[in-house]
Amino acid sequence: xxxxxxxxxxxxxxxxxxxxxxxxxxxxxxxxxxxxxxxxxxxxxxxxxxxxxxxxxxxxxxxxxxxxxxxxxxxxxxxxxxxxxxxxxxxxxxxxxxxxxxxxxxxxxxxxxxxxxxxxxxxxxxxxxxxxxxxxxxxxxxxxxxxxxxxxxxxxxxxxxxxxxxxxxxxxxxxxxxxxxxxxxxxxxxxxxxxxxxxxxxxxxxxxxxxxxxxxxxxxxxxxxxxxxxxxxxxxxxxxxxxxxxxxxxxxxxxxxxxxxxxxxxxxxxxxxxxxxxxxxxxxxxxxxxxxxxxxxxxxxxxxxxxxxxxx
Amino acid sequence: xxxxxxxxxxxxxxxxxxxxxxxxxxxxxxxxxxxxxxxxxxxxxxxxxxxxxxxxxxxxxxxxxxxxxxxxxxxxxxxxxxxxxxxxxxxxxxxxxxxxxxxxxxxxxxxxxxxxxxxxxxxxxxxxxxxxxxxxxxxxxxxxxxxxxxxxxxxxxxxxxxxxxxxxxxxxxxxxxxxxxxxxxxxxxxxxxx
Amino acid sequence: xxxxxxxxxxxxxxxxxxxxxxxxxxxxxxxxxxxxxxxxxxxxxxxxxxxxxxxxxxxxxxxxxxxxxxxxxxxxxxxxxxxxxxxxxxxxxxxxxxxxxxxxxxxxxxxxxxxxxxxxxxxxxxxxxxxxxxxxxxxxxxxxxxxxxxxxxxxxxxxxxxxxxxxxxxxxxxxxxxxxxxxxxxxxxxxxxxxxxxxxxxxxxxxxxxxxxxxxxxxxxxxxxxxxxxxxxxxxxxxxxxxxxxxxxxxxxxxxxxxxxxxxxxxxxxxxxxxxxxxxxxxxxxxxxxxxxxxxxxxxxxxxxxxxxxxxxxxxxxxxxxxxxxxxxxxxxxxxxxxxxxxxxxxxxxxxxxxxxxxxxxxxxxxxxxxxxxxxxxxxxxxxxxxxxxxxxxxxxxxxxxxxxxxxxxxxxxxxxxxxxxxxxxxxxxx
Numbered sequence: 001x002x003x004x005x006x007x008x009x010x011x012x013x014x015x016x017x018x019x020x021x022x023x024x025x026x027x028x029x030x031x032x033x034x035x036x037x038x039x040x041x042x043x044x045x046x047x048x049x050x051x052x053x054x055x056x057x058x059x060x061x062x063x064x065x066x067x068x069x070x071x072x073x074x075x076x077x078x079x080x081x082x083x084x085x086x087x088x089x090x091x092x093x094x095x096x097x098x099x100x101x102x103x104x105x106x107x108x109x110x111x112x113x114x115x116x117x118x119x120x121x122x123x124x125x126x127x128x129x130x131x132x133x134x135x136x137x138x139x140x141x142x143x144x145x146x147x148x149x150x151x152x153x154x155x156x157x158x159x160x161x162x163x164x165x166x167x168x169x170x171x172x173x174x175x176x177x178x179x180x181x182x183x184x185x186x187x188x189x190x191x192x193x194x195x196x197x198x199x200x201x202x203x204x205x206x207x208x209x210x211x212x213x214x215x216x217x218x219x220x221x222x223x224x225x226x227x228x229x230x231x232x233x234x235x236x237x238x239x240x241x242x243x244x245x246x247x248x249x250x251x252x253x254x255x256x257x258x259x260x261x262x263x264x265x266x267x268x269x270x271x272x273x274x275x276x277x278x279x280x281x282x283x284x285x286x287x288x289x290x291x292x293x294x295x296x297x298x299x300x301x302x303x304x305x306x307x308x309x310x311x312x
Numbered sequence: 313x314x315x316x317x318x319x320x321x322x323x324x325x326x327x328x329x330x331x332x333x334x335x336x337x338x339x340x341x342x343x344x345x346x347x348x349x350x351x352x353x354x355x356x357x358x359x360x361x362x363x364x365x366x367x368x369x370x371x372x373x374x375x376x377x378x379x380x381x382x383x384x385x386x387x388x389x390x391x392x393x394x395x396x397x398x399x400x401x402x403x404x405x406x407x408x409x410x411x412x413x414x415x416x417x418x419x420x421x422x423x424x425x426x427x428x429x430x431x432x433x434x435x436x437x438x439x440x441x442x443x444x445x446x447x448x449x450x451x452x453x454x455x456x457x458x459x460x461x462x463x464x465x466x467x468x469x470x471x472x473x474x475x476x477x478x479x480x481x482x483x484x485x486x487x488x489x490x491x492x493x494x495x496x497x498x499x500x501x502x503x504x505x506x
Numbered sequence: 507x508x509x510x511x512x513x514x515x516x517x518x519x520x521x522x523x524x525x526x527x528x529x530x531x532x533x534x535x536x537x538x539x540x541x542x543x544x545x546x547x548x549x550x551x552x553x554x555x556x557x558x559x560x561x562x563x564x565x566x567x568x569x570x571x572x573x574x575x576x577x578x579x580x581x582x583x584x585x586x587x588x589x590x591x592x593x594x595x596x597x598x599x600x601x602x603x604x605x606x607x608x609x610x611x612x613x614x615x616x617x618x619x620x621x622x623x624x625x626x627x628x629x630x631x632x633x634x635x636x637x638x639x640x641x642x643x644x645x646x647x648x649x650x651x652x653x654x655x656x657x658x659x660x661x662x663x664x665x666x667x668x669x670x671x672x673x674x675x676x677x678x679x680x681x682x683x684x685x686x687x688x689x690x691x692x693x694x695x696x697x698x699x700x701x702x703x704x705x706x707x708x709x710x711x712x713x714x715x716x717x718x719x720x721x722x723x724x725x726x727x728x729x730x731x732x733x734x735x736x737x738x739x740x741x742x743x744x745x746x747x748x749x750x751x752x753x754x755x756x757x758x759x760x761x762x763x764x765x766x767x768x769x770x771x772x773x774x775x776x777x778x779x780x781x782x783x784x785x786x787x788x789x790x791x792x793x794x795x796x797x798x799x800x801x802x803x804x805x806x807x808x809x810x811x812x813x814x815x816x817x818x819x820x821x822x823x824x825x826x827x828x829x830x831x832x833x834x835x836x837x838x839x840x841x842x843x844x845x846x847x848x849x850x851x852x853x854x855x856x857x858x859x860x861x862x863x864x865x866x867x868x869x870x871x872x873x874x875x876x877x878x879x880x881x882x883x884x885x886x887x888x889x890x891x892x893x894x895x896x897x898x899x900x901x902x903x904x905x906x907x908x909x910x911x912x913x914x915x916x917x918x919x920x921x922x923x924x925x926x927x928x929x930x931x932x933x934x935x936x937x
Contacts, residue, residue, distance in 0.1 A: 110775030131705025
């Protein structure tokens with residue numbers, strides 16, 4: 001097993017599959033009366049959050065607690081570089097506290113990579129800037145696999161603000177590793193340069209959502225922030241919704257088995273219509289539940305042994 | 313699976329191995345344990361067999377099969393993976409988690425017979441008891457093992473023992489089964505050179 | 507004044523000779539000079555170059571003396587073989603008045619390790635809104651001739667036109683940091699495959715090229731000189747080549763790091779590789795090397811940019827851009843092979859790109875002269891056979907932000923002479 005989980009690129013197919021399989025075992029816990037395991041008793045997991053993200057923090061917290069780890073929540077939001085403690089000083093503090101793992105959410109891309117240089121424990125990237133969010137990609141892959149039975153050969157359309165999306169980057173990396181075919185869809189202003197070659201071979205780009213929908217097994221809608229309008233990425237929310245929003249008529253273009261995903265939080269009426277979000281195709285609630293199982297699997301595989309090494 | 317693994321002696325040549333149970337012996341032992349279970353459980357009434365991976369699982373299936381043959385009784389068989397309950401996780405690289413499978417009737421109020429291949433320190437069984445209590449509340453728990461090699465580190469004993477094999481800590485007991493290893497045999501490996 | 511006899515040196519790599527330095531000038535040259543009364547410096551195997559001239563140095567004083575001072579930066583320069591550096595104006599306070607440029611000039615004289623030639627700001631406070639008192643700075647004791655808002659672009663085209671025109675009165679030159687600010691808002695690294703992968707906001711090549719294209723047209727229109735700071739893209743090379751072919755009076759510099767390093771290094775997220783303009787692609791590096799050899803790019807300039815530890819030991823996005831470079835510049839240029847001919851360093855070309863041409867552009871009359879009788883004794887001795895591993899802890903600069911830590915580089919500065927006096931001997935600063 002790897003020591004840190006910083007990027008979807010840290011996972012080869014074997015390790016990613018091991019995490020998904022382990023998550024499936026962890027998921028059986030949800031149906032039990034006793035939802036707690038003694039596995040990580042005595043281990044300390046720090047949730048170091050420089051951005052508000054209640055859902056991600058709670059998900060990691062539940063995962064760590066179900067494995068009996070001690071959880072310390074360290075909310076560093078508001079401590080700007082100028083007046084607050086530097087990331088390095090915070091790292092030294094966490095090191096002194098004996099953190100076995102630090103789960104970090106940070107507005108700056110690469111902050112988890114920096115942190116990993118400064119502490120001995122494992123670092124889990126819970127979202128860094130506009131870079132990556134690997135556990136989100138794992139839970140998305142887990143959700144697709146449980147709904148559709150496989151990942152290899154699936155056609156996944158990732159739709160929206162790819163440029164600013166850490167979810168998109170991690171998903172492209174992981175899904176490509178696991179044999180799915182990815183098409184990125186959005187206005188050209190929100191598709192990053194050289195994306196087709198930057199992350200994984202075979203990634204397709206389309207500016208036409210309607211053309212992609214009929215062949216998609218999975219449509220993953222990304223959150224689009226209304227502020228992007230001010231930066232001229234698109235003219236108006238209305239035009240965006242009309243061209244790239246998933247509404248009921250568009251949903252009917254999907255194959256019978258196709259599912260609709262969203263990492264949340266949703267902008268209903270912007271990138272996704274309410275009737276789509278609440279339809280049986282939508283996996284949005286499952287994604288939340290699966291998040292805990294996947295994060296349990298990640299924490300177990302990072303912390304459940306002597307240190308970094310291959311799972312037997 | 314012997315647990316913890318006995319230290320291997322530091323010799324260059326392959327350690328001497330002695331066959332303790334042949335295939336025929338092993339079948340006789342399983343038959344006997346099946347009879348004993350029937351006897352001590354009043355015909356396997358309200359009884360569930362839970363195999364502990366890896367080799368406890370095929371052993372549990374064989375026991376259920378013999379019980380069916382002897383008395384026509386269908387005993388539910390399940391799998392109890394104890395990885396997440398082990399007390400030695402930090403001593404080794406991360407282990408892959410196995411699959412736990414509780415029979416559809418559950419274990420509440422049932423007599424659970426845990427099945428494993430080798431009983432050694434008792435720590436595996438301790439972990440299994442912890443795992444079991446998180447799954448439900450059996451009316452009682454018994455333990456069946458193919459080999460008891462001694463050296464207990466916890467106050468644990470087996471209800472059904474195929475064979476007691478006094479061993480030295482420098483020796484190890486190697487169980488192979490047709491289902492997992494291609495052939496049935498129990499060997500004693502290592503120890504002082506003759 | 508004491509005199510020095512440099513014995514057995516190869517001037518610009520030619521046949522060996524002796525050099526006698528006396529009264530601040532090269533008094534005599536030729537084999538077998540009489541050593542009596544002079545301190546003898548054995549220079550067997552060494553190459554003599556005119557003292558290097560850096561057109562682009564950040565000395566940080568006044569304002570950020572924790573990162574560098576005129577004295578520590580001067581010492582770093584001398585150890586890198588430099589005898590003159592042009593100190594950029596983005597200090598605190600900004601060098602936008604005669605008072606500040608004279609202060610920097612005086613600090614340089616007091617340190618006495620290199621000639622420090624202050625650069626003046628083009629606009630008040632580098633704010634890009636109104637012209638600083640360029641004439642006052644030109645008339646000051648510092649005799650400023652180069653003006654630059656480096657760190658910021660003079661983005662307003664009308665203001666840039668005025669600046670280009672205004673400095674003609676005293677033969678000044680505007681050195682432009684070419685970066686269209688609206689195209690680089692929040693930019694962290696070169697925009698391309700790597701920035702997409704790393705999720706860092708891109709700094710597109712076109713943001714540099716658009717300004718260079720505009721500025722060469724402006725310079726042509728008003729008949730002024732313009733100098734392009736730290737040119738970094740293949741596209742910029744093409745624009746400068748075309749402008750020169752049309753007769754536009756444009757000169758351009760490239761930094762050692764843009765000749766060697768690429769944007770792939772950002773993958774570590776270690777801000778020691780964060781610099782502005784950002785490290786570009788391997789294709790850009792190839793184009794820059796060729797352009798430097800060809801002369802489309804006139805000079806190498808370090809953009810030596812010292813930063814305190816806390817400004818680099820942090821998240822990439824929060825780190826300040828820049829690298830120290832004075833002490834490694836010649837070695838890095840040698841390692842690129844950009845100025846080699848037939849696999850060997852072309853010392854005459856190196857002298858042109860790193861000493862003579864920058865001295866000409868900056869109007870530094872005492873610098874950029876090959877060691878010959880009567881020439882000012884500003885020169886440096888290089889051991890081309892030596893190799894060294896860069897250890898940030900051994901740098902004379904007050905800052906440690908070198909991207910070459912642990913890298914083995916060719917060449918070593920053995921001695922440097924400023925106005926006939928040694929500033930470096932045996933590879934060590936004399937004071």
